[in-house]
Amino acid sequence: MALWSSESWTRISKVRGESPLIQCITNLVSMDLMANVLLSAGASPAMIHSVTEIPDFTPVVQGLCVNVGTLSDEWLPSMKAAAKIAREMGKPWVLDPVAAGASGFRLRACLELVEMRPTVIRGNGSEVMALAKATVGSCKGADSCVESTDALEAAKALAKSSGAVVAVSGAVDVVTDGERVVCAKNGVPMLQRITATGCSVTALITAFVAIDPQNPLEATASALAVFGVAAEMGMEMAKGPASLRMQLIDSLYNLDESTLRNRLNISSLPCL
Numbered sequence: 470m471a472l473w474s475s476e477s478w479t480r481i482s483k484v485r486g487e488s489p490l491i492q493c494i495t496n497l498v499s500m501d502l503m504a505n506v507l508l509s510a511g512a513s514p515a516m517i518h519s520v521t522e523i524p525d526f527t528p529v530v531q532g533l534c535v536n537v538g539t540l541s542d543e544w545l546p547s548m549k550a551a552a553k554i555a556r557e558m559g560k561p562w563v564l565d566p567v568a569a570g571a572s573g574f575r576l577r578a579c580l581e582l583v584e585m586r587p588t589v590i591r592g593n594g595s596e597v598m599a600l601a602k603a604t605v606g607s608c609k610g611a612d613s614c615v616e617s618t619d620a621l622e623a624a625k626a627l628a629k630s631s632g633a634v635v636a637v638s639g640a641v642d643v644v645t646d647g648e649r650v651v652c653a654k655n656g657v658p659m660l661q662r663i664t665a666t667g668c669s670v671t672a673l674i675t676a677f678v679a680i681d682p683q684n685p686l687e688a689t690a691s692a693l694a695v696f697g698v699a700a701e702m703g704m705e706m707a708k709g710p711a712s713l714r715m716q717l718i719d720s721l722y723n724l725d726e727s728t729l730r731n732r733l734n735i736s737s738l739p740c741l
């Protein structure tokens with residue numbers, strides 16, 4: 470644990486110090502919270518998605534976050550164009566397969582994006598299961614109806630078939646490269662009552678992988694834990710979802726080394 474907390478502190482300090490430029494091609498619901506989470510962590514967000522701008526812009530970013538939450542026929546080519554540039558230039562890119570099983574169009578799009586070799590895939594349990602099984606069928610749209618730990622085998626299979634690190638969020642965040650499994654246990658249940666907290670932690674993962682591209686599994690676990698610790702701190706001041714949203718952003722901005730050391734809860738399997 471001591472190693473995880475010192476490495477996680479090094480990573481958030483690096484995000485603050487280097488302020489990596491993160492391109493977010495994301496859904497219309499998440500844009501505001503995602504940009505604010507990146508800014509409060511010290512990164513520099515840019516919600517740029519026009520297919521015409523991507524050849525100029527994507528080559529200069531440090532990381533790319535692609536989120537299919539409000540997918541449309543018009544936006545999918547932008548996502549693929551940016552992912553292609555990121556992959557060809559060796560830049561980390563992270564996929565958030567929101568509601569992957571909700572329709573055939575969405576599932577096909579996600580599977581095509583997975584083939585473009587994302588560095589990390591972060592979804593909830595239902596999304597990771599839909600991707601791993603390549604089957605349409607979503608019981609709750611953008612929300613999950615399974616526990617993250619129930620998607621562990623699906624996550625491992627997806628990591629092996631795609632070459633990506635796969636993170637499944639939930640009460641316990643499970644991160645795997647197909648062999649190793651790490652569990653990040655920070656966070657509060659109230660996060661599920663604020664839209665786009667999952668989308669935003671995916672963007673934070675992108676920033677962490679951008680400053681530590683050699684260690685995507687560790688950087689992903691650190692980002693999930695840091696976000697969870699900020700939520701725990703925020704929850705001590707919040708009265709409900711709306712004030713937690715505000716306190717979460719403030720807590721991420723104010724997070725210090727001793728708080729992270731005292732609260733960070735990352736371990737290997739079993740995720741108890």
Ligand SMILES: Nc1ncnc2c1ncn2[C@@H]1O[C@H](COP(=O)(O)OP(=O)(O)OP(=O)(O)O)[C@@H](O)[C@H]1O
Nearest residue numbers: 593638639640656657658660664665666667668670
């Ligand atoms: N029961 C819980 N206890 C603690 N933290 C949780 C719980 N459920 C989710 N979280 C945390 O909430 C954040 C969002 O995870 P969630 O699984 O809800 O994502 P999501 O379904 O993709 O969300 P969205 O699509 O709204 O962005 C993560 O940081 C996760 O660790």
Ligand SMILES: Cc1ncsc1CCO
Nearest residue numbers: 496498538539567611665
């Ligand atoms: C609610 C919702 N619908 C499509 S994207 C999104 C944000 C959470 O994923």
Ligand SMILES: [Mg+2]
Nearest residue numbers: 567593667668
């Ligand atoms: Mg989601």
